[in-house]
Amino acid sequence: MLCAGESRIELTPKGITLKAPKVSIAGIESVSVQGDGPRLRLDKEAEVVAETVRIYASESSVELDKDAHINGKLVKLNCGPLDPDDMTGEDGTPSLQHLKLKLTDVGMTPYAHKDYVLKSLGVKIEGKTDGDGVLEADLPAEARTAEVTLWVEPRPTGKTKRYVIALGELADPDSVPGIESRLRNLGYYWGQSQTEITGDLARALRDFQQDHGLESTGRADAATRAKLVEIHGT
Template structure:
């Protein structure tokens, strides 16, 4: 049984145990309760327990002097980000550059300002430059907001921060700064600005953030 650490997702766990695809682990019958608790394999919480099945090794017979080519599947995780400018308009058709952790990739955003890239599953951080904007990406650090011991506060703050609000540092309780940031989000999306994380607000936050 693998106990999840901060920053891990199914793809990185699969890579650690030699699996090419995290779905093999996630869909295992002994992870049925995990799937109920975490409908997305990309959002795990530190302390979650994941059953990892025994790896079935393949045997390859090679004759002396024979040249053999073997293709292996390298586990990856997909990055998908929508980039907006200062006026909340998509930064469309802009050049982007991803660097870090031994990786370099380039491309252009689509008409919705979207950056899409496949990176090794073990990648933990990256720097993304889009036009004049530079972002430091910490992969796997976003927490779920449901069925977690901190009442979803870390996931709430993470999403607000990613959307450009300023919820303040991590604290075990709801702070005044987090309430101000949440109220601003509520006003911006046609909700009553209560500063309270009621279900309607959480649903809208997940919708706008994308997860």
């Protein structure tokens, strides 16, 4: 037995056991796993071979044998974005909210022309960000969260980033909640909500001012509020 902290490799005549808080297996060219018949191969493609393949989720499943069995409360095939004309209220008026995101790296360089998948309340939208790293979409008005998977390297096998977005109207940029929300969205502030610009929130504001050529006062003057709206969007 070979041990290191909580990890260990155990070799016995009956088999090999690996136990660790996290186990990673990476092959430079490929990874293959084979049992008594079934096998899995991973290289530039993924191949699963077995007489029967089963995939289970909480309330749905896919079973492949001589036939293909797909079960779930709702089975969607080749589903694209919902038609905005179908997202209407009881009175027939559009029941939508518009989402606009600008995605950048930590240095504020836009993730331009990158593939993404956006999911929210049954809506799935696929596309590419524009030259400024912006994606825009119309979502159901009742949606409260959205999930974005962004490929920062070529899709489908490249590196991805995942974002979970809280949906709702932003407070006015002249208010403390509006300033705080924008700083939070831009990655400057992670603390608790505040009613005054003091402490960590004031430090976050100073960092923002310093990064954007403003006097680093920690006060939300007119120039700072205008720059917040410019960088964040409305």
